[in-house]
Amino acid sequence: MANKSLSNIIVLISGSGSNLQSIIDNADDIGVNIQSVISNKADAFGLQRAKNAGISTKVIEHMHFASRKDFDHALIRYINTLNPEIVVLAGFMRILSADFIAAFSTNTSKILNIHPALLPEYKGLNTHQRAIDAGDSEAGASVHFVTNELDSGEVILQKSVVIDPSDNADTLAKKVLKQEHILYPEAIKKVLQK
Template structure:
């Protein structure tokens, strides 16, 4: 089992979603742990709860500070806690572009609407005014475009006759407290999930010209239509416990050099010989641009010249 992901939670208020994340993190088999609760409000109720639960806290008022300076302090606190991810849970500050860029793909937020409907404020009143049958909550990745990052999960809540924004908000809170821990756990588990890892390889492999997917020796296999294979994905093959990309290389010397430089990531795949390298995908830090480059290189190693020529021509534009 991989180590639990380390999560810093940023809050500004009472911290009910923080509490939901925290208590879910203490259930058996939890995929993450809360290592820090940080706030821009020294009086935030979430801080007192976190302290009572033995969770490290950090508080710094944003008043009188430039946004970039306050962001930098929050960033430093999260990094000092060795956080892998940030979860925003009622953090009422718009984060600057530098902070968002530094945590791209590793920062989540929960929003009280069924995104992409009703980004911003007054979501429940807007849903009621529009005559919607349901309100709800969404968990999304944080981007510079407010509330418009990739939606990772939603929970619908029926709008009952006579509902007000306040009564609907109370019920949506129940949905938020169930949704956020599940989505966060699923998201931080992605880098170790064989099915998700295969899907990432598939997306990149099948984008190459004339690529096709088959099953070979029990492994997803990618080749050129009616031609040679250029990649496999090994999933616990022969009980080795690894999820890895198998790609073409130049030979034994390169294979040995890669393994010597990074023996945790690279290995000699059994039964494939000196012309192939195993590249671990399940270490939690896969560089997907590097995997895309490996796939392209491996494809070129087996593709006929007429195909590589066409690809070279396309690359010129």
């Protein structure tokens, strides 16, 4: 049986890149070629993870641009040179403009994001503390398509964890992050198989 050709993806990061690492580690199973890892921060540890795996990296620092739109257009220009099937946001701490979303939410490309909550609950920040404060029995993570409305695109997959009485925001975040590392590769694979 012939091997299916790999799907090209790019990954945008801002920090440590632990979800990036799980995608790198599972790339063969997912069936992807990570063309480039792009960061808006030059000191993001995820860039080193990419280099260790022999993946091309690019730094486009948002602080060097006069506006969000200018930054996003620089991102668009670079990503268009690669023509990926999926733009993967893995801890990319920037809200993307409508122009960026329109450029890569097409019939031939998609933008995915991972969010540390069971959407549609707890969009935005401080998700773990909000779940604890609400007295929820479980929390989790969601991978969703990116739209113009924050954390509101169609959910692709979710994984949940039990909130123990002893949990605080930090312990809950660690439990959820372990599930994120399983969830994101599965969600990317699911999207590519559609």
